[in-house]
Amino acid sequence: MYCDITVQTAAFDLGAEELALRAHAGDAGALVAFQGMVRAHDEATPLAALFLEHYPGVTEAEIRRIAEQAAARWPVSACRVIHRVGALAPGEPIVLVLIAAGHRAGAFAAAEYLMDYLKTQAPFWKREDFVDGSSRWVEAKASDDAACGRWHD
Amino acid sequence: MYCDITVQTAAFDLGAEELALRAHAGDAGALVAFQGMVRAHDEATPLAALFLEHYPGVTEAEIRRIAEQAAARWPVSACRVIHRVGALAPGEPIVLVLIAAGHRAGAFAAAEYLMDYLKTQAPFWKREDFVDGSSRWVEAKASDDAACGRWHD
Amino acid sequence: MSITLLYFGVLKDTLGCSTETLAWDGGTTATLLDVLRGRGEEWALALAPGKVFRLVVNQQIVRGDAAIPDGAEVGILPPVTGG
Amino acid sequence: MSITLLYFGVLKDTLGCSTETLAWDGGTTATLLDVLRGRGEEWALALAPGKVFRLVVNQQIVRGDAAIPDGAEVGILPPVTGG
Numbered sequence: 001m002y003c004d005i006t007v008q009t010a011a012f013d014l015g016a017e018e019l020a021l022r023a024h025a026g027d028a029g030a031l032v033a034f035q036g037m038v039r040a041h042d043e044a045t046p047l048a049a050l051f052l053e054h055y056p057g058v059t060e061a062e063i064r065r066i067a068e069q070a071a072a073r074w075p076v077s078a079c080r081v082i083h084r085v086g087a088l089a090p091g092e093p094i095v096l097v098l099i100a101a102g103h104r105a106g107a108f109a110a111a112e113y114l115m116d117y118l119k120t121q122a123p124f125w126k127r128e129d130f131v132d133g134s135s136r137w138v139e140a141k142a143s144d145d146a147a148c149g150r151w152h153d
Numbered sequence: 154m155y156c157d158i159t160v161q162t163a164a165f166d167l168g169a170e171e172l173a174l175r176a177h178a179g180d181a182g183a184l185v186a187f188q189g190m191v192r193a194h195d196e197a198t199p200l201a202a203l204f205l206e207h208y209p210g211v212t213e214a215e216i217r218r219i220a221e222q223a224a225a226r227w228p229v230s231a232c233r234v235i236h237r238v239g240a241l242a243p244g245e246p247i248v249l250v251l252i253a254a255g256h257r258a259g260a261f262a263a264a265e266y267l268m269d270y271l272k273t274q275a276p277f278w279k280r281e282d283f284v285d286g287s288s289r290w291v292e293a294k295a296s297d298d299a300a301c302g303r304w305h306d
Numbered sequence: 307m308s309i310t311l312l313y314f315g316v317l318k319d320t321l322g323c324s325t326e327t328l329a330w331d332g333g334t335t336a337t338l339l340d341v342l343r344g345r346g347e348e349w350a351l352a353l354a355p356g357k358v359f360r361l362v363v364n365q366q367i368v369r370g371d372a373a374i375p376d377g378a379e380v381g382i383l384p385p386v387t388g389g
Numbered sequence: 390m391s392i393t394l395l396y397f398g399v400l401k402d403t404l405g406c407s408t409e410t411l412a413w414d415g416g417t418t419a420t421l422l423d424v425l426r427g428r429g430e431e432w433a434l435a436l437a438p439g440k441v442f443r444l445v446v447n448q449q450i451v452r453g454d455a456a457i458p459d460g461a462e463v464g465i466l467p468p469v470t471g472g
Contacts, residue, residue: 015168018188027194027243032264033186034257035171041180052471055397055464057448083471090180104187104268111185112261123443124471125398137399140468205388208314208381210365236388276360277388278315290316293385 001071002078005063007054009086012096017080025078025100030107034097034115040090043128050094051127051135052085059083059123066117070099073113074106081114083124154224155231158216160207162239165249170233178231178253183260187250187268193243196281203247204280204288205238212236212276219270223252226266227259234267236277307331307376309338315384320352330378335361336371338380359385390414390459392421398467403435413461418444419454421463436465 002024014035022031038050067079080098088094097114101107118124126138155177167188175184191203220232233251241247250267254260271277279291309330311323318324328341338361343350351357361368362381374380392413394406401407411424421444426433434440444451445464457463 013168014171014186015166018167018186022190022244027192029190029192029195031186031188031190033167033171033184033188034261035184035186036257037175037182037184039180039182039255042182053397054471055395055445055466058445058450058464061448062450091175102192104189104265108187108261108265108268112257115257115261118471121469122471123397123466123469125467126470127398137402137467138470140470206314207388208312208362208383211362211367211381214365215367271388274386275388276314276383276386278384279387280315290319290384291387293387 001068001076003064003067003071004079005060005067005081007056007059007063007083007085009084012082012084012093014093014096017082017096017098021078021080021098021100027102028077028100028107029102030104031098031100032104032107032111033099034095034111035093036095036115038088038090038092038094043130045130045132045134047090047128048131049087049089049129051087051129052083052094053125054083054085055123062122063118066114066121069117070110070113074101074110075103076101076106076110079110079114081118083118083122085124087129154221154229156217156220156224157232158213158220158234160209160212160216160236160238162237165235165237165246167246167249170235170249170251174231174233174251174253180255181230181253181260182255183257184251184253185257185260185264186252187248187264188246189248189268191241191243191245191247196283198283198285198287200243200281201284202240202242202282204240204282205236205247206278207236207238208276215275216271219267219274222270223263223266227254227263228256229254229259229263232263232267234271236271236275238277240282309374309376309378309380312379312381314381315387317352317382317384321349330374330376332374332376334371334373335363335368335380338374353382357384359383392457392459392461392463395462395464397464398470400435400465400467404432413457413459415457415459417454417456418446418451418463421457440467 040047078100082096099107099111129135193200231253235249252260252264282288307330311326360383394409443466
């Protein structure tokens with residue numbers, strides 16, 4: 001399986017990544033993309049920015065391990081993950097997962113697996129900076145743990 | 154819900170469609186794209202081209218009905234479907250489903266629902282034209298019926 | 307009085323026809339299928355009750371027996387294979 | 390002999406520290422946590438057994454008690470909140 005993992009501050013381009021991945025995807029019939037955007041209104045006070053940090057080297061290696069787990073479970077031809085760090089304004093894309101696979105069921109399952117795992121296990125930390133000047137580090141969500149847990153049955 | 158359905162012979166651009174859809178998606182935190190490509194090697198004889206036809210008007214209305222079912226089931230902000238018809242070479246994108254939603258679970262579920270439904274219920278007909286000059290109309294697949302069936306429980 | 311028939315997918319090849327105008331004295335989708343099946347063995351086989359996927363009258367998918375008004379467009383759809 | 394400690398996320402703010410060099414006479418991750426918890430109530434609370442998510446020694450996530458060699462980089466990771 002072709003697998004390319006990047007953690008970066010820069011924005012990414014879904015269309016360009018899709019074209020690049022298809023060049024590595026052989027006769028794949030299905031491509032699933034997930035893109036996450038920063039939400040402004042999850043809390044009572046609107047968000048000014050989301051600040052993310054990661055553990056360079058460790059984070060990339062963990063994501064690769066997770067992607068290889070997904071490829072062992074479903075027939076995946078190629079995989080691309082980009083996760084942004086630093087300060088991100090509401091509406092900005094923060095994470096991209098692209099999966100190319102022979103058929104749609106495997107592509108959907110692998111993309112969802114990777115996203116569930118990224119949200120619960122990959123070493124990222126988020127701080128919410130609000131428009132009123134307050135800020136706080138996000139705590140781990142129980143719902144994300146639950147979403148990930150269903151793969152471990 | 155914003156919903157835009159097109160059946161066309163022309164190619165489409167996933168990146169451009171993603172940007173356009175996000176303009177209609179409000180504070181959506183999740184975007185899922187499915188793109189299907191023509192596979193060359195599903196049969197013993199390689200495919201020269203896939204020829205698709207649809208029922209103009211009826212096909213678009215059916216897809217819209219399906220998209221509205223998905224939006225009734227999961228919180229979907231915006232939806233874009235492009236399905237190509239005419240002669241398509243192996244590797245060419247044939248269908249695009251884009252779903253923007255508040256959170257990832259609904260976006261994945263709605264995209265998968267729409268794809269399962271498109272494969273089994275929308276009025277499209279495929280003819281396979283092989284490199285040896287033979288050609289045949291594709292018969293409905295039992296596996297696609299089964300994939301769709303799980304939503305009707 | 308007449309109606310327009312549209313055939314799709316494999317039916318075009320099987321029946322050797324993609325569009326036709328048919329004289330119509332009124333009736334339902336059942337009437338129409340009887341007329342078409344009466345054209346010969348190929349038509350009877352291709353449009354046998356277990357084989358016809360759907361009929362569409364004036365762009366509305368119909369289930370069961372439905373009236374076909376004068377001037378209607380009737381689509382005859384084999385099982386779909388899209389996506 | 391020394392090791393480098395890296396703190397992430399909320400721990401940076403709670404402990405007022407993002408990176409430090411610590412004199413190190415050898416030992417394990419348990420030894421290190423004892424040293425850090427001994428720095429005062431805030432450290433003891435932030436690094437209480439139920440709170441620490443993971444320790445990473447030389448870029449390898451460790452589970453249970455693990456040796457920390459001289460010159461090691463040790464990451465101290467609170468629960469992750471990424472994606």
